[in-house]
Amino acid sequence: MNPGVAVVVDEPGSARLADTAPRAPGRGEVLVRVHACGLCGSDRELFAGTRPAEYVRYPVTPGHEWAGVVEAVGDDADPSLAGRKVVGEGFRNCQTCARCRDGDPTLCTAGYDETGFTRPGAMADTLTLPARLLHVLPDDADLHAAALLEPAACGAAAVLAAQVQPGDRVAVVGDGALGLTALQLLAASSPAELLVIGGGTERAAVARELGADSFRTKDEPVDDVAGRMDVVVETAGASASARTSAELLRRGGRLVLTGIPPEGAAGLDPTDLVVRRLDVRTVFGAPPRAWSHAVRAFALGLLRTEPLITHRRPLAEFADAIALVGSGDPAVGKVLLIP
Known part of the structure; x- marks a missing residue:
C-alpha cells in the first residue's frame, strides 16, 4: 500500500x-x-x-x-x-x-x-x-x-428521544451543526411551531431555510414563548442553555439535553422539574438506530x-x-x- x-x-x-x-x-x-x-x-x-x-x-x-x-x-x-x-x-x-x-x-x-x-x-x-x-x-x-453525518446522528438521537408528534410546538436551543441537523429532522415530524434560539443573527437565514418557523437570539427575551413548548431540544451546551430550555416548556413537556456545558453552568431547579412534571432526557453520542435514522434522512434529501x-x-x-x-x-x- x-x-x-x-x-x-x-x-x-x-x-x-x-x-x-x-x-x-x-x-x-x-x-x-x-x-x-x-x-x-x-x-x-x-x-x-x-x-x-x-x-x-x-x-x-x-x-x-x-x-x-x-x-x-x-x-x-x-x-x-x-x-x-x-x-x-x-x-x-x-x-x-x-x-x-x-x-x-x-x-x-x-x-x-x-x-x-x-x-x-x-x-x-x-x-x-x-x-x-x-x-x-x-x-x-x-x-x-x-x-x-456524525453530528447529525447525535441530533437524530435527540430527536428520537424527543418523540415529537405532528402538531407539537417545538424549540431547538443552539444553532451549531448539532442544532441545525436536529432542526431538519424535527421539521420532518410536522410540528405546529418550530423555533430556533441561536447565538446571534448570523445563522437566522440558514435556520429558516432548513425548516425553522422563527428564530431569535439567546439575548432576546423569551417571555412570550415561555411555558408554551411541548418539546425542547437543547444542543448549545452553554452555561445557561439548559435552564433557558426548561423555561420554554409547558407543564409536562419534554426536554432533551445534548450539549455538554462548562463547569459551573446553571443547573435545573429540581422543584420546578417536579412541580411542572418536566420529562428530562439526555443524549451522549449516537447509537446505531440514530445513525440509521440520520443516514436514511440524508439519502432521501430530508437532511441537508x-x-x-x-x-x-x-x-x-x-x-x-x-x-x-x-x-x-x-x-x-x-x-x-x-x-
Whole structure:
C-alpha cells in the first residue's frame, strides 16, 4: 500500500503531520480512503488538553466526523463493501455487556473507546475500522456533506428521544451543526411551531431555510414563548442553555439535553422539574438506530448538511483549522479537513 499522511497530536498543544503506512484491514475490518473529516469542539478540547483524561489517549490521530470510500476489505467482512461510499460510527463497544445488548452501545460498560480519541481517527489519508460500524451511502452522495453525518446522528438521537408528534410546538436551543441537523429532522415530524434560539443573527437565514418557523437570539427575551413548548431540544451546551430550555416548556413537556456545558453552568431547579412534571432526557453520542435514522434522512434529501460547511482546509493546516473552530467568529460554521 502507498504511504500516506496523518495529523498526530502527541500531547496537548503539539500537533504534526506524519508519514504513515495504511494499516491493512484485519478480520472483520475495512480500510477506508478518507475524503473529508469534520472538526468539532471535542477536537479542540483534545488539542488544548481540556478533554477529560479518560476520554483521550495521546498520542492520537483525531477525527471522528468523516466520510470516505472503502478501499480494501478484510477476511469475514462483506466483500461487496469494496468501492462503496460510507460513514462510520465512532464508539468501539464490546457488543456483549448488558447496555450493548439493550441497544445502547454509547453506554458500554467495558469503558470508553472511540475513533479519533482513543483510536486513530480520520484526520489522515486512510482509516481502518471494524466493518460492523459502517453505514453505506448512496452512490451519488456528496462526501463532504456526508462528513457531517456524525453530528447529525447525535441530533437524530435527540430527536428520537424527543418523540415529537405532528402538531407539537417545538424549540431547538443552539444553532451549531448539532442544532441545525436536529432542526431538519424535527421539521420532518410536522410540528405546529418550530423555533430556533441561536447565538446571534448570523445563522437566522440558514435556520429558516432548513425548516425553522422563527428564530431569535439567546439575548432576546423569551417571555412570550415561555411555558408554551411541548418539546425542547437543547444542543448549545452553554452555561445557561439548559435552564433557558426548561423555561420554554409547558407543564409536562419534554426536554432533551445534548450539549455538554462548562463547569459551573446553571443547573435545573429540581422543584420546578417536579412541580411542572418536566420529562428530562439526555443524549451522549449516537447509537446505531440514530445513525440509521440520520443516514436514511440524508439519502432521501430530508437532511441537508452542505449549507453548514463554511471552511475547507488541507490536513497540513490542522492548527489553523482548530483555531477557526475556537475563534468564536459567527461566520465560522463547520470546518472540514480534506486529505
